[in-house]
Amino acid sequence: MNHVTIVICNYNYEPYLAAAIDSALAQDYPKTDVIVIDDGSTDGSRAIIEKYGARVSPIFKENGGQVSAYNHAIEMLETEYAIFLDSDDILYPNAVSEVMQLFVDGDWAKVQFRLDVMDGTGALTGAYVPNTETRPDCGKLLLRGWLYPSPPASGNAYRVSALKQIFPVPAAGINRYGADFYAIYGAALTGPVASVSKSLGAYRVHNAASSSVSFANSEHITKAPRAFSMRWTILRTIAKSRLQVELPPTFHDFGHEKARFCSSVYRATLLTRWRWMMRDSSGYLHAIVANPFWSLQKKLGALVLSSLCLVPYSPLSDFVVRYIANPLARRRVAGR
Template identity: 55%
Template sequence: MKDITIVICSYNYERFLREAIDSALAQEPDRTVVVVIDDGSTDGSRAIIESYGDRIVPVIKENGGQASAYNLGLEMADTPYLLYLDSDDVLYEGAVAQVLRAFESGNYAKVQFRLSVIDGEGVRTGARVPNSTPPAGCGELLRRGWLYPSPPASGNAYRVSALRQILPVPKAKGRGIAADFFAIYGIALLGDVMAIEEELGGYRVHRKESGAAPATNREVGLSIANCQDISEVVHAFPHRWAALRQLVSERLGEELPERAIDFSYEKAHLCMRVYDATLWKRWQWILCDSRQYFRSIVANPFWTVGKKVSAIALTLVCLVPSRRISDQAVLYIANPLARGAQGARS
């Protein structure tokens, strides 16, 4: 029996798929099973998957969305640990070896590691996610509503026995329900989370090239997520939290707070209200609607005092009369990737 299953979930990402598979196959081959789930792709993904023969476990299925791929990957896992790798991301050399050593050092429900933010060509941008390290006791903080700092999907490995208490993901209700959201945060209620400081993989930021409307400069500048603008973050997050609360109540018998506290969500509100806004609208936001935003900074259990002071100071720059300076401050708050681009335009 091997130790960890890497489940690559893919849909129409033939441009990146081979790089993802190769990075997974390079990880401790004697201890790793690589499962590639194609979720009904209509591009050349299937031919790429078939070219690997028995080096991987291929699964070709009808399109059912991320939740169906996550559920099937967990169902297939016959190892103590599991890592979901998005097909546009990569693992760096030695990533799984470090993850397995971390699991073996304690009874952890999840081991997470930082991801380098890379561009469409795989070049490191200099940014990384997450920027903060979660403290011990993530579960207790989550029970108070605080979402702990976590990398995107590809930076998380799970103890399968714990993950099966959270998944399978229920059929999505409402908008923007992401399967990885359930796994990343629900797992913290079932055991300790171990955070590796090193960047062990690449999180690729790009825009879909086919069938998608061109992204505006505002969308590219303000959002680090792929093909998702700030307004979608704001609208989707409450649905995700409500769905997680329901799942935790039904499966674990626990009640999470009605409202979550998350700086990423609050800064999305800031962007919608302040970016490219008149001076009056910017002051109106800070005087009337900024309470939750500043609470997510001042009471943040994951940030140092220095980081809190810096965030507040940078936010106050948004109130200067110059819209150009205000917008630059918003870009620095919202998305580290925008900083280089902003400097290049100046």
């Protein structure tokens, strides 16, 4: 039986850390090891980790950011498979067993699975991510610049040998965070990706309000496009130097374009909304119309919804932006 390591990267998440560790230790797959990397927390995280004794392997390091923590973990990993669990998320008890069934049956570089969305208190919201499954050959689409639908960090299990072809990643300056970007998309350049079409864990959204335009935790909606562009440039350099793979200068991703769309038209005047749609929406519309992962029905639905942002009634326009940006807004409407 293959060994699997669950790596929990933590920085100042004392209120959630124990739940993450407990979920890792509760896996029904017997050959599961747990490593907890604390990235220089200044809260009570260290005391929580130490309470688990020999049940986990603790690593306490100076604060260097998420990329630094991933670099450190991947360098020292001895098992062939690993899951990187964010310290505010949890895994369900069968998560490792489910992904290992796929790894054993195929030569996958990565196995991804859905995550239920929970709010800051741990209550499930009824939403899940991602809403679209990827294709096994998503690496070929990456060569054309298409980022494939993936769950956040905690919803991915990797073949460690694939990660070691991508990491270490530069960890200085503004690239301290976003390590999961390099793991998610870098792994797909080394081999096929499998998807589990059911939830095997839960992803905590701290601003879990259906009335908000923001959904992701990691970056403000106006900063996300710039961060993604920088990471793509770094991934291109890594792919060329280590894998001899040439990625295009630009990429296509609805999540990235959605952030641009929302930051440009949300609560904007009618003139601003029309101006953006007429002059600056080409990337956004291309990410819908040419999206290789979406059905025709989904593409048409996104186009119709987006067009409603041009109506003179601003409350409707703002509602549509929230509906497009935030899965919780969609769940609320569906539940009415």
